[in-house]
Amino acid sequence: MNVYPYLVAVFLLVIGAFGIARSHNLIHAVGCLSVAQAGTYVLLLAVGYQHGAGAPVFGSPASTPTRNVSDPFVQAMALTDVVVSATVTALLLALSVQIGKRHGTVDPDELSALQG
Amino acid sequence: MTRGLRLLLFAGGAAATVVLLVFGVLGLPHFGSSFHPYRDHAVPAAVSHKTANVVSSINFDLRGLDTFGEETILLASVVGAAVLLRPAEDEDEKRPLSGGRILDSTRLVGYLLLPVTLLIGLDTVLHGALTPGGGFQGGVVLGTGIHLLYVAGSYQALERARPEDLFEYGEALGTGAFACVGIAGLLAGAGFLGNLLPQGAFGSLLSSGSVLLLSAAVGVEVASGVVVLLARFLDQALRVGKDTPR
Amino acid sequence: MNLLIIAALTLVAIAAVVVVFTDDPARQAVTLSVFGLLLAILFMVLQAPDVALSQIAVGTAVVPLMIMLAVRKVRGRQ
Numbered sequence: 232m233n234v235y236p237y238l239v240a241v242f243l244l245v246i247g248a249f250g251i252a253r254s255h256n257l258i259h260a261v262g263c264l265s266v267a268q269a270g271t272y273v274l275l276l277a278v279g280y281q282h283g284a285g286a287p288v289f290g291s292p293a294s295t296p297t298r299n300v301s302d303p304f305v306q307a308m309a310l311t312d313v314v315v316s317a318t319v320t321a322l323l324l325a326l327s328v329q330i331g332k333r334h335g336t337v338d339p340d341e342l343s344a345l346q347g
Numbered sequence: 348m349t350r351g352l353r354l355l356l357f358a359g360g361a362a363a364t365v366v367l368l369v370f371g372v373l374g375l376p377h378f379g380s381s382f383h384p385y386r387d388h389a390v391p392a393a394v395s396h397k398t399a400n401v402v403s404s405i406n407f408d409l410r411g412l413d414t415f416g417e418e419t420i421l422l423a424s425v426v427g428a429a430v431l432l433r434p435a436e437d438e439d440e441k442r443p444l445s446g447g448r449i450l451d452s453t454r455l456v457g458y459l460l461l462p463v464t465l466l467i468g469l470d471t472v473l474h475g476a477l478t479p480g481g482g483f484q485g486g487v488v489l490g491t492g493i494h495l496l497y498v499a500g501s502y503q504a505l506e507r508a509r510p511e512d513l514f515e516y517g518e519a520l521g522t523g524a525f526a527c528v529g530i531a532g533l534l535a536g537a538g539f540l541g542n543l544l545p546q547g548a549f550g551s552l553l554s555s556g557s558v559l560l561l562s563a564a565v566g567v568e569v570a571s572g573v574v575v576l577l578a579r580f581l582d583q584a585l586r587v588g589k590d591t592p593r
Numbered sequence: 594m595n596l597l598i599i600a601a602l603t604l605v606a607i608a609a610v611v612v613v614f615t616d617d618p619a620r621q622a623v624t625l626s627v628f629g630l631l632l633a634i635l636f637m638v639l640q641a642p643d644v645a646l647s648q649i650a651v652g653t654a655v656v657p658l659m660i661m662l663a664v665r666k667v668r669g670r671q
Binding site for chain 3 (some may be wrong): 401403405439471479480481484488490491573577580
């Protein structure tokens with residue numbers, strides 16, 4: 232239990248990379264990239280968690296601030312990461328669509344043969 | 348490189364990576380420990396700036412420069428995707444739509460939930476300093492909420508409701524507003540992105556200084572970016588096509 | 594509490610395997626949406642409501658929609 236979340240994060244990263252390596256379709260590879268990115272979010276949040284602590288929000292009506300909360304720093308990093316990776320995924324999908332238009336296929340094995 | 352060779356190379360690389368990562372992970376503090384030095388400094392700093400949501404305070408106040416960088420990454424990706432999704436030479440635009448049938452219940456739910464979703468998005472953006480939320484989350488909710496019009500109605504209704512140029516300008520405006528608030532801080536002597544405005548009482552809406560302004564700027568930018576992206580993708584999938592008649 | 598975290602982590606790992614081994618991209622969009630939802634549950638259990646909000650908004654709506662539109666565009670040309 233002490234290291235289980237970290238091992239799950241490593242597992243997500245490796246299986247995402249495996250999906251990209253064995254993929255037959257560029258769009259499928261983009262989905263597997265999302266899985267690999269999820270591994271980094273899990274690692275960040277697992278580092279910041281503390282047993283028995285609450286969330287780092289003292290909302291409205293405001294409760295008394297205390298230091299017994301989970302780490303807000305890694306949460307801030309993961310938050311912007313999630314949204315920005317979505318737009319980068321959009322860029323990759325746009326690239327795949329253009330490749331499909333120009334070469335007629337999105338199979339990575341066939342694409343490398345279409346040279347010259 | 349053949350497929351088999353590629354998978355073999357991957358297996359070797361993955362094995363080495365896994366070994367290194369597991370060794371690294373075993374050296375981390377135990378999961379759930381109470382050793383968090385960043386938190387010990389961040390929470391008192393956020394409370395001293397009267398911000399109830401510490402994560403928003405870190406994003407827009409304590410580490411605003413990082414958020415500025417992430418915003419420009421977002422802007423660059425949206426511009427890149429919008430440029431890439433132009434029609435090719437042998438495609439023509441504005442192919443007529445073949446309408447589908449929409450269930451009446453879908454139409455009702457869509458029209459009912461559209462104003463609710465937009466209101467929730469606006470609330471999430473503006474209360475970013477108090478409750479979980481902020482510019483990024485609220486912006487995505489706003490950007491996808493307007494597409495309920497497409498789910499409930501027709502694509503033409505969506506096209507009329509979102510003039511594309513407006514949202515492209517909106518995105519630039521959001522990024523520019525963020526930079527302007529930062530430069531205002533520089534001009535007032537508090538440093539780039541320094542927190543200038545009066546900080547109010549802990550837990551009220553107008554607290555925490557410039558976090559509200561920056562959250563709104565990021566909300567405008569993310570919402571416009573999502574709308575532009577989805578507009579280009581929808582256009583490509585529905586409107587642009589080859590010249591041959593269907 | 595510990596049991597909840599372990600269960601959420603295990604579900605996320607299983608969903609990741611399902612996503613990677615779903616070969617058809619149109620179907621993968623749906624499994625990716627479910628994966629996003631399970632991730633959001635994990636983030637809530639790890640006391641991170643802000644990140645869970647982002648993940649729900651982005652991973653269950655925006656990314657699967659874009660994948661389906663890209664698949665439709667690519668298939669329309671083949």
